[in-house]
Amino acid sequence: MTDSPDPDPSIEQRINTMLMKSGSGPQPLTLATAESCTGGGVAARLTAITGSSGYFLGGIVAYSNDAKASLLGVSPRTLANPGAVSAACAREMATGARDALGSDFAVSTTGISGPGGATTRKPVGLVYIALATPDRVTVEEFHFPGDRTAVTAAATDAALLMLLHGIAQHPK
Amino acid sequence: MTDSPDPDPSIEQRINTMLMKSGSGPQPLTLATAESCTGGGVAARLTAITGSSGYFLGGIVAYSNDAKASLLGVSPRTLANPGAVSAACAREMATGARDALGSDFAVSTTGISGPGGATTRKPVGLVYIALATPDRVTVEEFHFPGDRTAVTAAATDAALLMLLHGIAQHPK
Numbered sequence: 001m002t003d004s005p006d007p008d009p010s011i012e013q014r015i016n017t018m019l020m021k022s023g024s025g026p027q028p029l030t031l032a033t034a035e036s037c038t039g040g041g042v043a044a045r046l047t048a049i050t051g052s053s054g055y056f057l058g059g060i061v062a063y064s065n066d067a068k069a070s071l072l073g074v075s076p077r078t079l080a081n082p083g084a085v086s087a088a089c090a091r092e093m094a095t096g097a098r099d100a101l102g103s104d105f106a107v108s109t110t111g112i113s114g115p116g117g118a119t120t121r122k123p124v125g126l127v128y129i130a131l132a133t134p135d136r137v138t139v140e141e142f143h144f145p146g147d148r149t150a151v152t153a154a155a156t157d158a159a160l161l162m163l164l165h166g167i168a169q170h171p172k
Numbered sequence: 173m174t175d176s177p178d179p180d181p182s183i184e185q186r187i188n189t190m191l192m193k194s195g196s197g198p199q200p201l202t203l204a205t206a207e208s209c210t211g212g213g214v215a216a217r218l219t220a221i222t223g224s225s226g227y228f229l230g231g232i233v234a235y236s237n238d239a240k241a242s243l244l245g246v247s248p249r250t251l252a253n254p255g256a257v258s259a260a261c262a263r264e265m266a267t268g269a270r271d272a273l274g275s276d277f278a279v280s281t282t283g284i285s286g287p288g289g290a291t292t293r294k295p296v297g298l299v300y301i302a303l304a305t306p307d308r309v310t311v312e313e314f315h316f317p318g319d320r321t322a323v324t325a326a327a328t329d330a331a332l333l334m335l336l337h338g339i340a341q342h343p344k
Contacts, residue, residue: 039215039220040207040216052235053289058243059212063224064229071273
């Protein structure tokens with residue numbers, strides 16, 4: 001195990017480096033996840049990094065609508081319309097995870113990874129990712145190309161990037 | 173976990189096949205996860221399979237002790253002694269996930285993936301995996317060799333296998 005800097009660190013390694021650097025206080029900023037279409041992949045990437053237990057509190061994989069409601073507090077109204085794959089649902093998932101885990105940041109994913117579940121208005125590849133910080137909740141809409149594997153991988157990367165950028169912008 | 177071409181289907185694909193076959197009723201048996209050391213990897217493997225939304229309800233990645241207590245109902249007494257990495261904690265996590273998600277089966281993982289967190293009595297590679305079914309809760313103790321990546325991958329495989337065997341033994 002050398003200490004030479006990785007020339008091309010992964011997003012999750014950059015998150016680790018940033019959080020460890022920012023730790024002027026006794027405790028770094030803490031993270032949580034709320035995943036639907038990425039199915040636990042964002043949490044798995046974060047926890048692959050040595051030292052992640054110092055800032056990653058946990059996550060909720062809310063695959064069914066019931067789980068989104070009961071574990072993350074997404075409102076039945078949102079789940080009925082505009083539905084589970086929507087900016088509103090992504091926002092409520094991120095806020096719900098931040099509340100449930102008591103973290104500083106929480107990132108959420110909800111989308112159509114395919115091949116099933118698509119409609120004319122919600123095609124395969126449509127993904128909403130939200131980030132809840134101590135100050136606000138932001139949400140972005142993505143249209144990722146490819147099959148289930150490609151959409152899930154792209155959504156996982158995008159969620160980690162949104163988390164990284166959110167941490168970078170957060171005042172120390 | 174193989175990189176070379178393998179004619180055998182993955183464990184998660186075999187779970188899918190078994191659940192879809194058993195679906196004589198209107199609804200197949202349902203699954204949930206409660207992960208600590210595997211960090212979401214079991215849920216990610218299950219949800220990589222097309223059609224998993226028909227039986228996978230969701231999961232909880234309980235990385236911190238607070239998350240194990242608040243989201244899965246692990247008792248503070250268990251977390252104090254014998255601790256988060258124990259057969260007792262694995263049992264409570266599996267039961268807690270089954271209750272929280274309302275699933276038929278739930279599998280849990282808790283262990284020392286390293287390199288930190290090890291003690292003389294709890295070395296790197298010690299992992300407890302529990303399976304809660306409608307009838308009972310079983311728990312197994314594993315000692316996996318290798319580093320963080322190897323331990324996590326082995327624990328993820330073992331959890332999926334325990335789930336597969338539990339489903340296979342379950343009376344239709």
